[in-house]
Amino acid sequence: EPEVTQTPSHQVTQMGQEVILRCVPISNHLYFYWYRQILGQKVEFLVSFYNNEISEKSEIFDDQFSVERPDGSNFTLKIRSTKLEDSAMYFCASTVGEHPQHFGDGTRLSIL
Amino acid sequence: AQSVTQLGSHVSVSEGALVLLRCNYSSSVPPYLFWYVQYPNQGLQLLLKYTSAATLVKGINGFEAEFKKSETSFHLTKPSAHMSDAAEYFCAVSVKGSARQLTFGSGTQLTVLP
Numbered sequence: 001e002p003e004v005t006q007t008p009s010h011q012v013t014q015m016g017q018e019v020i021l022r023c024v025p026i027s028n029h030l031y032f033y034w035y036r037q038i039l040g041q042k043v044e045f046l047v048s049f050y051n052n053e054i055s056e057k058s059e060i061f062d063d064q065f066s067v068e069r070p071d072g073s074n075f076t077l078k079i080r081s082t083k084l085e086d087s088a089m090y091f092c093a094s095t096v097g098e099h100p101q102h103f104g105d106g107t108r109l110s111i112l
Numbered sequence: 113a114q115s116v117t118q119l120g121s122h123v124s125v126s127e128g129a130l131v132l133l134r135c136n137y138s139s140s141v142p143p144y145l146f147w148y149v150q151y152p153n154q155g156l157q158l159l160l161k162y163t164s165a166a167t168l169v170k171g172i173n174g175f176e177a178e179f180k181k182s183e184t185s186f187h188l189t190k191p192s193a194h195m196s197d198a199a200e201y202f203c204a205v206s207v208k209g210s211a212r213q214l215t216f217g218s219g220t221q222l223t224v225l226p
Contacts, residue, residue, distance in 0.1 A: 004155070031211045043156070043202060043216040056213050091155060097211050098163075100146060103155040 002026040004104035006092050012110045013082050021077045021107045023092030032075045033093040033101060034067065036060070043091065049075065079109075087111045114139040114205045118217035126225045131190040133220045135177075135203030138184065145186040146204045146214065147177055156202065162186060173197070198224045 005024040013019045025032050034046040047057040049067055064080045075094075079086055089108050093101040119134040137143055144163050148156040160171025167179040173196075177188045186203060200221050204214040 006155075033213070035214075035216075042218040043204075043214075045213040045215065048211075048213055050211070055211075058213075093156075095211060100158045100161050101214060103148075103157070105153070105155040 002102075004092055004094055004102050006090075006104035006107050008107060009105065010108045010110070012112060015084055015111050016081050019079050019082055019109065021079075021090050021092075021109070023075045023077075023094075023104060024073050025075055025092065025094030026102055027073070029094035029096050029102070031055075031095045031097060031101075032067075032069070033095075034077045035091045035093065035103075036088040037091065037106075038085075038088040046077070046090075082109075082111045084111050114143060114207065114215050116203050116205050116215055116217035118201075118203050118220050120220055121218065122221045122223065124223040124225055125193045127195055128192050131175075131188070131193045131197065131222065133188040133201050133203075133222065135186045135188065135217060136184050137186060137203070137205045139205055139207065141207050144206045145177075145179060146206075147171065147175070147186075147188050148202045148204060148216075150200045150202065150219075152199075159188070159201075193222075193224045195224050195226065198222055 007022045032049040037043045047061045048055045066078045089106045091106045092104045095101045115138045117136045146161045147159040160169045162179045170176045175190045203217040206212045
């Protein structure tokens with residue numbers, strides 16, 4: 001069964017550094033998402049992306065965040081200047097459209 | 113805006129016993145509802161979904177959930193728990209159109225006792 005693939009599985013970064021989290025959605029999917037889960041808290045929506053532009057974003061997704069689909073397969077989340085509170089598990093998801101979202105296994109981001 | 117409340121952050125059942133995980137939702141428009149399961153160090157796997165067809169929805173691994181509009185509930189059940197069911201379970205809601213963002217509950221950790 002096709003899967004959403006996320007790399008790396010664990011990223012450790014110094015506070016203030018830029019980090020890029022990478023995702024390869026399922027190949028025929030059209031809608032792409034990023035969610036995050038701070039340890040012990042609920043999964044929170046960050047942003048959705050369709051037709052090469054952001055379709056929805058949450059209050060969490062401020063100017064330090066950006067997303068990009070640089071080629072036909074990758075979908076990236078960039079955090080420009082990381083803060084301690086950005087430490088979380090970040091999940092990428094994708095869907096064809098009127099179907100449930102498929103999630104990757106996540107990237108654990110640790111900010112030191 | 114929509115929201116989800118999962119009652120009970122931890123639920124323990126004996127192997128072979130009924131599993132009942134509670135989910136109540138709030139939505140200003142007819143919702144789509146989902147249950148996802150998360151095993152340790154893995155992503156979220158879809159168990160089942162409600163998208164305004166049958167109110168009793170059957171999912172994978174013997175789980176099912178019933179949409180009750182009058183109670184704004186979507187509780188997850190399984191008649192007989194198995195050790196492999198131990199995981200964290202998340203209820204989620206979206207407005208019509210699964211392409212819309214999911215709003216998750218805080219999760220219920222299910223422990224299955226031998």
